[in-house]
Each structure stands twice: as structure tokens, then as C-alpha cells.
Amino acid sequence: MRKNLLKTLVAAAAVMAASSAAQAYQISLDGHTYTFDSIDWSSGGSAWIYNYSGVQDSQFDLAFMSKAVALQLGNTKVYEFTGNTEMTVYAQLNETIVSDDGFGGQRFSLNNGSWSIYVDAANNGDLTTGYGITDGTKILSGSFKQGASGTFAIDGLPGQNNMFNEPSGGTGSQSLPGNVLFAAGWVLPQPTGASTSSQLNVGGAVSGWVKPTGFAAASGGGIDPNYKVCGDWNDPAADLACGIYLSNGQQVMQADGSSFFRGAVPEPASMALVGLGLGLAALRRRTAKA
DSSP states (O other), X not given: OHHHHHHHHHHHHHHHXXXXXXXXXXXXXXXXXXXXXXEEEOTTOEEEEESOOOOTTOEEEEEXXXXXXXXXXXXXXXXXXXXXXXXXXXEEEEEEEEEEOSSSEEEEEEEEEEEEEEEETTOOOOTTTOTTSXXXXXXXXXXXXXXXXXXXXXXXXXXXXXXXXXXXXXXXXXXXXXXXEEEOSSSBXXXXXXXXXXXXXXXXXXXXXXXXXXXXXSSTTOBOTTOOOOSBTTBHHHHHHHSSTTTTSOEEEEEEEEXXXXXXXXXXXXXXXXXXXXXXXXXXXXXXXX
């Protein structure tokens, strides 16, 4: 009897473990169906920071635009965006500077944010100008969850090292879990959640990125008229011409990221209760027969 109960609980634990594993999805592109679990975004993507003061407890905004380079299943590329079809992403975040160590390091917390993914057969998205990023067919969109969102650290002098100054370089990261609120039927089964992670680079940390002359608008495929980045991390002369670095509270950085998706997964506690219930049911049956 104990052995059968143990088998039942072990089986329930196996189901629980399987339910928490990464889920695969299917999408049809160029007449073929591909199975994937993540999207690899281009290292040519950009993050535009605006309304940034650098002061602890203040809020700022961040917009992200990029194009997909591949769909992946685990660590294997299953589709590369080298043909006419393109996949693009646009996201907007509002964050708070929750800590500043005084030596170039800051931590952030997400207040709210949204994201949208598009597919476009025109393949007209341009990461150097910002045009054509948000004019495709929206296939997925959603929101980000509140909470700790990322960090950033730059090189500079103590007391003169926030993004108003001119460091030689800097890196940061964002980890953003969220929900899928809209799905157009392109991705099956329909995911209910998404998680996006990104690496932010400036100055000497940048590789294979061109500072965009414009930034994508939130919709319609045009560019945002408010994008007015003053200066350039790699161009001291341009910084000097601005008078004060980032005098308008804006900056743009390289953003290289990926997105993972998930479906409706039972809570571990719920699965444990199911397993326990199955075990107790078996125990009752054995007792009744005795």
C-alpha cells in the first residue's frame, strides 16, 4: 500500500516537473511551419531613454525597438529571418531609479509597460532610421509585470557618473516577465505569458550597432517626433556641441535581447495537492477493500 502511494506521488511530481518545463509553439512563415520557444532579437536593436534625470527615486521612460534574427528551439535555430518576411518588436516602459551607488551603478523597478510583436512581408523595418518597425500585422502583444527590472553601470568619476556625463562605456540588463493580452492566431498554442531579457550597451561596450537617426513610433510604422538625442557616446565633439551631455534627458543605447513564451501552467502547490489527492484516493480504495 505504501509502495503504491509512493508511486502515485512520484508520478504526480513528474507531471508537475513536466508542466514547468519550457513549452514549444508553432508559427507558419513563408509557407512552412516552425516549432520554437524563443525569439532572438537583433544586436542592432535600440533602447531610447527619455525623461531621465539620474536622481534616485525619480521615474523615466524607455522605448525598445528591434527586429528578429531567428526563431529558436532550445539552443537550436529553426528559422532565420534572411528572406522577405520580417518580425519586429516595440515596447514601452516606465521605471523608477530605486538605488544609486554613487559610483556609476543604478537599479531600477518597473512601474508599467507594454510590448507588441509584428510580422511584415514587406520587410521594410529599418533599425537605423526607426521607420517600418510598427506597420506590420500585430501577432502578439501584452504587458510587463511590476517589480525589479534591471541594473546599469557606467564608467565615470565618482559623483559625475550618471548618464548626464560622458563615460567611456557602460552595460546594463533588463529582465521583464509579462503577460500576453492579445494573440492573432499566428502562434499556436496561444501563449499566456512572455519574458524578455536584454543587454544594454553604450560607448566602448557597443559592438555591431549603429546609433539610430530616428526612433519608431508606437504604431503606424513612422518615427517618434520626440526623439531628440543630444550627443553620442563615441563622439566627444558631438557631445561638446550639445553643451551639456544629455541636456534634454534623453539617451539611446544598443539593446540586444530575446523573448521566451509560456502557456497556462498549473501552480506547483496545486499540482502537489492533486498528487496528494490521488495518493489518498488510492489509500482509501485499498482500505475499503481490506
